[in-house]
Amino acid sequence: MIFESGPGEQQERFIEFDGNYKVLFELNPLPMWVYDIDTYQVLNVNEAALRHYGYRKEEFLALTIKDIRPPEHVAVLEQAINKLKSAIEDFSTGIYKHRKKTGEIIDVQVWGSKIRYAGRNAELILAADVTATLAAQKEVAAATKKLQDAQAIAKLGYWSRKMSEDISDWSEKMYVIYGRDPGTFVPTYDNVRSCFHPDDRHLLDQQAFKILAEKGISDYEHRIVTEKGEIRWVFQRLHLESDENGEPVSINGIIQDVTERVRQQNLLRTSEKRFKALAQEGADLVGIMEPSGKCIFIADSILPVLGFHADELIGHNLLDYLHPEDKARIASTVQSLAPGEKVRIDPYRFPDVKGRWRWISTVATNLTHEEAVVGIVINSTEITDLLNQSNALKTSNDRYKLLMKAANQAIYDWDIVQESVEWGEGLSDIFGHKFSSPDPSSWSNYICAHDKERAVQQVSMARNDPGTEMIDLEYDYIKADGSIAIVEHRVIFLRNEEGTAVRAIGHVKDATAYRKNLQRINKQNETLTKIAWTQSHVVRAPLARIMGLVSLLKEGGYEELTQQDLLDYVHQSACELDKVIREIVHTAETTHEPES
Numbered sequence: 129m130i131f132e133s134g135p136g137e138q139q140e141r142f143i144e145f146d147g148n149y150k151v152l153f154e155l156n157p158l159p160m161w162v163y164d165i166d167t168y169q170v171l172n173v174n175e176a177a178l179r180h181y182g183y184r185k186e187e188f189l190a191l192t193i194k195d196i197r198p199p200e201h202v203a204v205l206e207q208a209i210n211k212l213k214s215a216i217e218d219f220s221t222g223i224y225k226h227r228k229k230t231g232e233i234i235d236v237q238v239w240g241s242k243i244r245y246a247g248r249n250a251e252l253i254l255a256a257d258v259t260a261t262l263a264a265q266k267e268v269a270a271a272t273k274k275l276q277d278a279q280a281i282a283k284l285g286y287w288s289r290k291m292s293e294d295i296s297d298w299s300e301k302m303y304v305i306y307g308r309d310p311g312t313f314v315p316t317y318d319n320v321r322s323c324f325h326p327d328d329r330h331l332l333d334q335q336a337f338k339i340l341a342e343k344g345i346s347d348y349e350h351r352i353v354t355e356k357g358e359i360r361w362v363f364q365r366l367h368l369e370s371d372e373n374g375e376p377v378s379i380n381g382i383i384q385d386v387t388e389r390v391r392q393q394n395l396l397r398t399s400e401k402r403f404k405a406l407a408q409e410g411a412d413l414v415g416i417m418e419p420s421g422k423c424i425f426i427a428d429s430i431l432p433v434l435g436f437h438a439d440e441l442i443g444h445n446l447l448d449y450l451h452p453e454d455k456a457r458i459a460s461t462v463q464s465l466a467p468g469e470k471v472r473i474d475p476y477r478f479p480d481v482k483g484r485w486r487w488i489s490t491v492a493t494n495l496t497h498e499e500a501v502v503g504i505v506i507n508s509t510e511i512t513d514l515l516n517q518s519n520a521l522k523t524s525n526d527r528y529k530l531l532m533k534a535a536n537q538a539i540y541d542w543d544i545v546q547e548s549v550e551w552g553e554g555l556s557d558i559f560g561h562k563f564s565s566p567d568p569s570s571w572s573n574y575i576c577a578h579d580k581e582r583a584v585q586q587v588s589m590a591r592n593d594p595g596t597e598m599i600d601l602e603y604d605y606i607k608a609d610g611s612i613a614i615v616e617h618r619v620i621f622l623r624n625e626e627g628t629a630v631r632a633i634g635h636v637k638d639a640t641a642y643r644k645n646l647q648r649i650n651k652q653n654e655t656l657t658k659i660a661w662t663q664s665h666v667v668r669a670p671l672a673r674i675m676g677l678v679s680l681l682k683e684g685g686y687e688e689l690t691q692q693d694l695l696d697y698v699h700q701s702a703c704e705l706d707k708v709i710r711e712i713v714h715t716a717e718t719t720h721e722p723e724s
Contacts, residue, residue, distance in 0.1 A: 159255040161188070164248045165209055168192035171245055180257065182229035198233055201225045212251065218242040220251075223258065235259045283385035287315070290378045296320065305362060305385045307354025325351035325359065341376065344368050349386065361390040413488075413508040416501060419463050421447035424503045433510050435481030451477035451485060462504060465494040475511060487512040542568060542619075542632040544591070558638050560608025576612065579603035587619060594627030602639075614640045658715060670704040673697065 153160055159177030163170050173188045181188065181196060194202050201224065212220050220240045227233055237256045244250065285302035289295070296315040303310040306323055313319065321332050328350035330336070340346040346366045351359050366381045413433060415426040423446050426438045447459050454476035461473055470493040477485040490508040495501040538554030548566035555563050555571075563570050575583055583603045590599040601617040616639045622631040677698045681691065 161253050162245050162250050163193045165213060165251050166249055168194055171250060196226050198225050198227050235262045285383045288378055288380045291376050305383060306352060307356060307358060323352050325353055340366055340368050360385060360387045362386060415506045416503040417446055417506060418503055421445040449478055462492055465492060467494050467497040469494050486510055487515045537637045540634045542634060544629050544631055574606045576604035576606060591629045597621055613638045614643045670701040673701040
C-alpha cells in the first residue's frame with residue numbers, strides 16, 4: 129500500500145499477503161481482488177471472489193477485469209479507470225454490471241482503493257453482489273408506483289394519528305382530496321374538523337368515537353369543503369389500533385373521493401323519480417317481460433286502468449291472460465323480435481281484474497341485450513272506449529253512406545284557401561265519373577252547357593258575398609254513361625272573422641227520378657181532376673135520366689109515353705153512360721202507362 133513519509137516524498141512499501149493482511153484478504157466473506165490499472169490484469173484474488181464468480185484461481189489470475197464485464201459495459205469501465213488515474217482521491221465506489229464464468233450478469237457494488245502492488249499501479253477492489261437488493265428495490269419502487277397510481281385513480285388517501293398527538297400523518301393524496309396546500313395546512317384535529325361540512329361535523333364528536341371504540345372499525349360517507357369552497361363527498365374507513373392491554377393507541381384511516389359516484393347516484397335517483405312519475409303516475413301501462421311472456425316488472429299505473437296490483441302480475445306469464453283468439457298472434461310477434469327491434473302490436477284483448485275484456489294497444493321493444501333491462505319493454509294503452517267509439521263512428525258512417533247512396537246523394541269538402549277539393553266516394557257511385565283530381569273545376573266540367581255559366585256564376589257570387597252562408601242550385605248534369613241527370617246542389621260556406629270564405633261543404637243530389645216521379649204525380653192529379661169532373665158532370669146526366677125513367681116505370685104515370693118508349697130511353701141513357709165510363713177508364717189507363 130502507499131505510505132506518505134513527508135511532503136513531496138513518497139515511500140513505497142509492499143505489503144506481503146501473509147500474516148494478518150493475508151488473513152483479512154483471503155478470509156473476507158466479500159469478493160476481493162487487485163488489478164493493474166494500466167494493463168487491467170488481475171494480480172491477486174481471494175477465495176470469496178473465486179466462489180462467487182465461478183473461476184479457479186489460475187483462471188481468474190489469467191483474466192483482465194474487462195473479462196468480467198459484459199462487452200457493452202467495457203467502455204464504462206475504461207471511463208471509470210481513466211477518471212481514477214486522473215483523480216486526486218485514492219478511493220472510488222459505484223455500482224457496475226459484472227459477468228460470471230457461467231455468463232450470468234450481476235449487479236455489483238464496488239469499493240476501490242489505489243495502491244502500489246509489486247511495483248505496479250494497482251487498485252484493491254472490494255465487491256458486493258447487490259443484484260437481489262436492486263431487484264427488490266425495483267419491485268418496491270414498482271409497487272410504490274402502482275400504489276400511487278391506484279391511489280390517484282381511486283382518489284384514495286391514507287392517514288393515521290396517535291392518540292397522544294393532535295397532528296395526523298397524511299399521505300400526499302390526502303391533501304389533494306381535501307383541496308389543501310401541504311405547505312401551509314397542518315392536519316390538526318381542529319383544522320380537519322373545520323374541513324368537514326357543517327352538517328357532518330358531528331361525525332367527529334365523542335359519540336362517533338364511542339362507536340369506533342366498540343366496533344374497532346367504522347365506515348361512513350360525508351362532505352368536505354375545500355379551500356376554494358368546493359363541496360366534495362368522501363368515504364372514510366377508520367380502524368382503531370389498541371395495545372396489548374386493549375388501550376387505544378392510534379387511529380388509521382383511508383379516505384376516498386366519491387364525489388362523482390354520489391353525483392351519478394343523484395342523477396340516477398332523479399332519473400328514477402322521473403321514470404316513476406312517467407311510468408307509475410302516467411296513463412300508459414309500462415312493463416318488462418321475458419320473451420316467454422313472464423312478467424319481470426309492471427308499473428303501478430296498471431291499478432287504476434285494469435284493477436290489478438303490480439305484484440299480482442309480476443312472475444306470471446302475461447300471455448296466459450290474453451284472449452284465446454289473440455294469444456297465438458301476440459306470442460309469435462313478441463318471440464320473433466330481434467334485439468333492439470321495436471314493433472307496434474295491433475290491438476288485442478286483456479282482462480281487467482273483474483274478468484271483463486279490455487282492448488290494449490302496445491309498442492314492444494326488445495332490450496334483452498341491455499344489462500339494465502334484460503327483457504322486452506312493453507308500453508301499452510287501454511283503448512276500449514276509444515275502439516268502441518271508433519266502431520260506433522264507423523258504423524254510423526257506413527249507415528250514412530248507405531243512406532246517401534240510397535237517396536242518390538253525396539258530399540264533398542272544398543278547401544277554398546288551397547283551392548282543393550276532397551270528393552266523397554258517393555259522387556263516383558252516382559254519376560260514374562272518377563273524381564281523383566282535387567281541382568274544383570273537375571265537377572263543373574260536366575254541367576250541361578245551357579246551365580254551366582249560370583251555376584258557376586251563382587257559386588262565385590255566393591262565395592264572394594260575406595252575407596251568404598248557403599246557396600241552393602239546380603242544373604242538368606252529364607253522367608258518365610251520357611244520360612242527363614237533374615242535380616240539386618247545396619253549398620254551405622265557412623268564413624273567417626273578415627267574412628272571407630275559407631271552406632265549403634257541398635251536398636249533391638241526383639233528383640232526376642224524384643223530378644220524373646213528381647211530373648208523373650202531377651199528370652195523374654190532372655187526370656184524376658178530369659175524371660172527377662167527368663164523374664160529377666158527364667156521368668151524372670145519363671145516370672139521372674135512367675133513374676127518372678126507372679121511377680116512371682115503377683109509378684106508371686108516363687101518360688102519352690108507352691112502356692116501350694121508356695125502356696128505349698133507359699137503353700139510350702145506359703149506352704151514353706157506358707160510353708162515358710169507357711172514356712174514364714181509357715183516361716186512367718193512359719195516365720198509368722209506364723214511360724219509355
